[in-house]
Amino acid sequence: xxxxxxxxxxxxxxxxxxxxxxxxxxxxxxxxxxxxxAFLQVESIDKTWHPFSIASDPDSNSVExxxxxxxxxxxxxxxxxxxxNQDKHQTMYINLLGPYGTALVxxxxxxxxxxxxxxxxxxxxxxxxxQHVRKMVMMExxxxxxxxxxxxxxxxxxxxxxxxxxxxxxxxxxxxxKRFMTSNQHQDLDEALKAKSA
Numbered sequence: 001x002x003x004x005x006x007x008x009x010x011x012x013x014x015x016x017x018x019x020x021x022x023x024x025x026x027x028x029x030x031x032x033x034x035x036x037x038a039f040l041q042v043e044s045i046d047k048t049w050h051p052f053s054i055a056s057d058p059d060s061n062s063v064e065x066x067x068x069x070x071x072x073x074x075x076x077x078x079x080x081x082x083x084x085n086q087d088k089h090q091t092m093y094i095n096l097l098g099p100y101g102t103a104l105v106x107x108x109x110x111x112x113x114x115x116x117x118x119x120x121x122x123x124x125x126x127x128x129x130x131q132h133v134r135k136m137v138m139m140e141x142x143x144x145x146x147x148x149x150x151x152x153x154x155x156x157x158x159x160x161x162x163x164x165x166x167x168x169x170x171x172x173x174x175x176x177x178k179r180f181m182t183s184n185q186h187q188d189l190d191e192a193l194k195a196k197s198a
Contacts, residue, residue, distance in 0.1 A: 003093065
């Protein structure tokens with residue numbers, strides 16, 4: 001997909017002189033994704049594809065990337081410089097390839113999710129969080145709690161059905177204890193009968 005940059009923000013660290021670029025592009029209509037990554041290419045810099053994690057909500061109208069800038073002659077530094085020096089009326093286009101990767105979780109099957117990300121892993125977690133917040137904001141509170149209650153009932157019914165099929169842990173323990181007790185009683189009885197006959 002060839003898509004245009006809609007906005008960008010440059011962030012510079014004061015102590016460590018680090019740089020980060022927050023890049024937003026118009027999401028092409030056929031670009032459907034879950035938290036994952038895509039490849040970017042800027043033909044005026046080079047013809048190489050560069051992988052980055054997607055930071056935007058999958059339902060958003062834009063595709064957002066958080067790009068850490070490395071080295072003075074790196075591709076990310078060239079992109080940083082190109083965006084900072086471009087004329088405000090000039091439109092920049094970036095080639096977008098993907099999406100790649102799979103969803104972090106199937107969030108519809110869980111009522112609560114804990115996502116842990118560090119380094120570059122924080123970006124897909126940000127996307128997941130944005131997706132979750134959007135779903136929460138769109139849902140009315142009464143509907144949310146009703147759906148959550150229904151999900152808990154389904155989970156309890158599934159656990160109950162598994163226990164009916166396979167037996168509960170308690171029933172397994174009781175039957176094992178009974179078998180153990182009856183086998184020990186038979187051993188005790190056998191020993192008593194042997195002692196009487198001797």
